[in-house]
Amino acid sequence: MKKHNFSAGPCILPQEVLQKASEAVLNFNNENLSLIEMSHRSTAFVEVIEKARSLALELLGLENKGYKALFLQGGASMQFLMVTYNLLNKKAAYLNTGTWSDKAIKEAKMFGEVVEVATSKDKKFSYIPKGFTIPTDADYFHTTSNNTIYGTQIKDFPDFKGINVCDMSSDIFSRQLDFSKFDLIYAGAQKNMGPAGTTLVIIKEEILGKVEREIPSMLNYQVHLDKDSMFNTPSVFAVYTSMLNLEWLKDLGGIPFIEKVNNKKAALLYSEIDRNPLFKGFANKEDRSNMNVTFNLVDDSLKETFDTMWQDAGINGLNGHRSVGGYRASMYNALPLYSVQVLVDVMQELERKK
Ligand code: PMP
Structure with a gap:
């Protein structure tokens, strides 16, 4: 897969x-x-x-x-x-x-x-x-x-x-x-x-x-x-x-179609970041990118557990840029909504485990 x-x-x-x-x-x-x-x-x-x-x-x-x-x-x-x-x-x-x-x-x-x-x-x-x-x-x-x-x-x-x-x-x-x-x-x-x-x-x-x-x-x-x-x-x-x-x-359907999909993906992930007490978003809310979603764990001691969980879920490329750290979920046009759901599920699973 x-x-x-x-x-x-x-x-x-x-x-x-x-x-x-x-x-x-x-x-x-x-x-x-x-x-x-x-x-x-x-x-x-x-x-x-x-x-x-x-x-x-x-x-x-x-x-x-x-x-x-x-x-x-x-x-x-x-x-x-x-x-x-x-x-x-x-x-x-x-x-x-x-x-x-x-x-x-x-x-x-x-x-x-x-x-x-x-x-x-x-x-x-x-x-x-x-x-x-x-x-x-x-x-x-x-x-x-x-x-x-x-x-x-x-x-x-x-x-x-x-x-x-x-x-x-x-x-x-x-x-x-x-x-x-x-x-x-x-x-x-x-x-x-x-x-x-x-x-x-x-x-x-x-x-x-x-x-x-x-x-x-x-x-x-x-x-x-x-x-x-x-x-x-x-x-x-x-x-x-x-x-x-x-x-x-x-x-x-061109950009009008893909923009709707990109908005859905962004809404799904940002709402989880804002809801889940274990995470916080990096960028100012009104300036948030729909392409690259940057976020951090509130408690860094959960890093190892979270990293293992998302890797086990088949997720690739979630680490933040080396100059910033934290996490960055890049959600370009070809990334399916389903992949974002998998990431959100892992974030919710971490909350349940804690
Ligand atoms: N501008 C932006 C906004 C970028 O994200 C990047 C690469 N990440 C660059 C410029 C540099 O691109 P390249 O590696 O193609 O020179």
């Missing part, structure tokens, strides 16, 4: 997607070739990447609105750098909501003035700062929609009239948003989209070409756009598997 996989990333993917992806490794599309041994310029693969690009835009409601989708490499971490390289002239504004925003800020500082509009560092990034001002002359404003490590999520995005950039690595395709409020969205695939090895970048083409510096080809969005995401060899397996996963999501 497959484990209940609460891993924060790389994370759970639908079993049928894994099945189709593994078949393609042996024989892709009845071509009598493996997907990973054929040319990325073959018609068969070009169709795959084009489909993946258009599905991403379609699911986000961004077709025919001046956006293009790219599948790049280097992870979301490379985007910390590419964003600044391509967009930062003088000044950029960043909202600091955790480790990943912090890392993005570090890269940006190499290219110009960075205004940290607000930070929640004072309380271990357990909340989303509100009520700050964003300098109107910033070249762009950068947010991290979901903080994978701390389990917080931005519910209302600040209204910045200029260019809005968002790292959506850990909640893209999980909830409905007006995605057209953003000019550049990026996401490492390995949370809600596919295996590690590719990064989705959604970009409004008109925002490019405004910096004076020379940009190395591999870091230049325009170069990748001009080559239809094929400037160099794409990560074929990761792109194909992402495409299968996006198809899976579309067939289910």
